Every structure is written in C-alpha cells, then in structure tokens.
Amino acid sequence: MNQKTIWITGASSGIGEALYKLYEKKGYKLIISARNVKALEKLKNSAFNPTHTYVLPLDLNDTESFQSKCKEAIEAFGQVDLLINNGGISQRSLAQETRLEVDRKIMEVNFFGTIGLSKALLPHFIKNKKGHYAVVSSLVGKFGSPYRTAYAASKHALHGFFDSLRAEHYKDNIKVTLICPGFIRTKVSINALTGDGSVLNQMDEAQEKGMSPEKCALEIFSALEKNKEEVLIGGKEKYAVYLKRFFPSLFSKILRKAKVR
Structure with a gap:
C-alpha cells in the first residue's frame, strides 16, 4: 500500500507500539527498535504482514x-x-533529591541517544535528498514542571537541536516534526526514574486518565x-503552553500550586 519505510524507536510499548500498529495496518514497511526484543518479536508476529516488519x-x-544499526536499518x-x-x-523526583548521575542518565538517553541516532542516519537522508525526523518530545519540552527537572531539560534540548537541524538541512528536503x-x-x-x-x-x-496511545498515534500520524x-497533543494540559507564553x-503561580507528580 505504501512503499515508505518507517523506523520507530521505543516501539515495544506505549506510543511506539500504537504507532507501529497504525502504520503496519496502513501497509508501510517498518523497522521497530527497543531493548525488549521479546516484545518486538511479539508485535511482528501479530502483524498483518510480518515480512514488512524488521526487528532491530x-x-x-x-x-x-x-x-x-543505521547500516542494518x-x-x-x-x-x-x-x-x-x-x-x-x-x-519523578525533586532536583534536590536527584543524584547527578541520574540527571546524566536521563540526558544521555533522551538527548544524546536521540541526536546520536539521528546524526548517524543524516548522511543517508542527505544522499537521498529527502528524509523526515519525528521527535517525540513532551509538553515539558515547552515549559518546566516539578519533579521533572532533568526530563524537562532533556526535552528542551531536543527542541533546540532539531529546530537548528531543520534550518540547516532545508535545502536537502529533510523535514523535522517535534x-x-x-x-x-x-x-x-x-x-520513570x-x-x-x-x-x-x-x-x-x-x-492514567490521559489520552489513549491509539488516539495519540492518530494525531501524530496526521501531523506527519x-x-x-x-x-501539541493531549487534553486541556496542552493549553499550558499558551498560558506560559502569554501569561x-x-x-508560574498555577504551576507552584498544582499537584503534579
């Protein structure tokens, strides 16, 4: 149905799993990655056409x-x-209670892991004069929130990197969606750590009361x-981005009083 190849990291559960099922049903070729290989194999075996899925x-x-990994993909x-x-x-921890090595681990996975893989794939996109990076950030990539200091920092960093990358490679027809x-x-x-x-x-x-991963996947698909x-995806919480911008x-007053954990 579609000859495009989609590579999804964090595909073993949650949003990644929902995205896999959506794209697979639509006939795309898919590469699915995570550390949990058993979960990835289970997903592949449940596919409409398992030959269109590659577990990496x-x-x-x-x-x-x-x-x-990029060469194999x-x-x-x-x-x-x-x-x-x-x-x-x-x-989920206060800054004062969080060990520096935990801050580093969160930044290593969320930021350096993401940009490292993206940079490794970049020559392929440049050579083909096309490519698309979708980066699952967070609303806290737009504003900070208690108990998420390092997490928010890692997501903010992704916005800075990929906004810059988008501008640098516009001429190469490389797109970025945050x-x-x-x-x-x-x-x-x-x-969470x-x-x-x-x-x-x-x-x-x-x-627990949030949007289903399936609905989130549909909104991501539409945006891409x-x-x-x-x-921005979610319920009323997404309007916090505009509240932060204009008021x-x-x-800040609302955030200090919010029961967020």
Missing part, C-alpha cells in the same frame, strides 16, 4: 552501535524515509502527513 534491537545508551528495506525518535525515559504529548495513558510514569535511580513503579493519576513542524507570571 537498540539501546539508546549504546551510542557506539549507532552507525552499524537501511539494508533491511533499501532505505529509511522516516525516523520516529520515540525512545526515552522519564523522571511532537509534544501531554498526559498519555502509557507506562512512562511507571518506568526517582532520585536515586530506582524505578518509580507507580502510575500517575493524570497519566501534513509535515507540521510542531504539534508567564500567572502560569
């Missing part, structure tokens, strides 16, 4: 592997047209089809 294990901490179906950078890790989800009903809070680096292992109330530069003092 990937650890965003292992930046030394990115060149070989390209060889899987001959090219990569869209890289959806969805892999990452969240945080995706900013709010509360999506995934395991992101369950897998606490101050000492341990996993929270608890679902946020707001996350329209080549949008940035998209910063009021936003």
Whole structure:
C-alpha cells in the first residue's frame, strides 16, 4: 500500500507500539527498535504482514552501535524515509533529591541517544535528498514542571537541536516534526526514574486518565502527513503552553500550586 519505510524507536510499548500498529495496518514497511526484543518479536508476529516488519534491537545508551544499526536499518528495506525518535525515559523526583548521575542518565538517553541516532542516519537522508525526523518530545519540552527537572531539560534540548537541524538541512528536503504529548495513558510514569535511580513503579493519576496511545498515534500520524513542524497533543494540559507564553507570571503561580507528580 505504501512503499515508505518507517523506523520507530521505543516501539515495544506505549506510543511506539500504537504507532507501529497504525502504520503496519496502513501497509508501510517498518523497522521497530527497543531493548525488549521479546516484545518486538511479539508485535511482528501479530502483524498483518510480518515480512514488512524488521526487528532491530537498540539501546539508546549504546551510542557506539549507532552507525552499524543505521547500516542494518537501511539494508533491511533499501532505505529509511522516516525516523520516529520515540525512545526515552522519564523522571519523578525533586532536583534536590536527584543524584547527578541520574540527571546524566536521563540526558544521555533522551538527548544524546536521540541526536546520536539521528546524526548517524543524516548522511543517508542527505544522499537521498529527502528524509523526515519525528521527535517525540513532551509538553515539558515547552515549559518546566516539578519533579521533572532533568526530563524537562532533556526535552528542551531536543527542541533546540532539531529546530537548528531543520534550518540547516532545508535545502536537502529533510523535514523535522517535534511532537509534544501531554498526559498519555502509557507506562512512562511507571518506568520513570526517582532520585536515586530506582524505578518509580507507580502510575500517575493524570497519566492514567490521559489520552489513549491509539488516539495519540492518530494525531501524530496526521501531523506527519501534513509535515507540521510542531504539534501539541493531549487534553486541556496542552493549553499550558499558551498560558506560559502569554501569561508567564500567572502560569508560574498555577504551576507552584498544582499537584503534579
């Protein structure tokens, strides 16, 4: 149905899994990556056409592997047209209680892992004179929020990098879409790191009541089809971006009083 090849990181669950199922149903060729190979194989085996899915294990901490992983991804179906950078890790801890090595780990995965993989694929996009980066950031990539200092910093950094990359490679027909989800009903809070680096292992109330990953995937698909530069996804929480922009003092006051964890 569609000859484009989509590469999705963090594809083993949540938004990544929902995106895989949506694109697979539409007939795209797909490369799915994550550390959980069993979950990826299970996804492939449930596909309408398993031959159109290639499982490529990937650890965003292992930046030394990115060149070989990109080579393998390209060889899987001959090219990569869209890289959806969805892999990452969240945080639930106060800055004062968070060890510096935890801050570094969050930045290493969310920022350096994402840009490292994207830079490794960049020569392929330049050679083909086309390509599309989709970067799953967060609403906290637009504003900071308590208990998410390092996480917010890593997402802010992604915006700076990819806005710059978009301008640098406009002439190469390389597109960038920054995706900013709010509360999506995934395991992101369950897998979030606490101050000492341990996993929270608890679902946020707001996350539990959030948008379904399937609906989020549909909105992402629509934004990518329209080549949008940035998209906000979620419920009423997405309007916080505009509140921050136009009424910063009021936003700060609300944020201080909000029960966010």
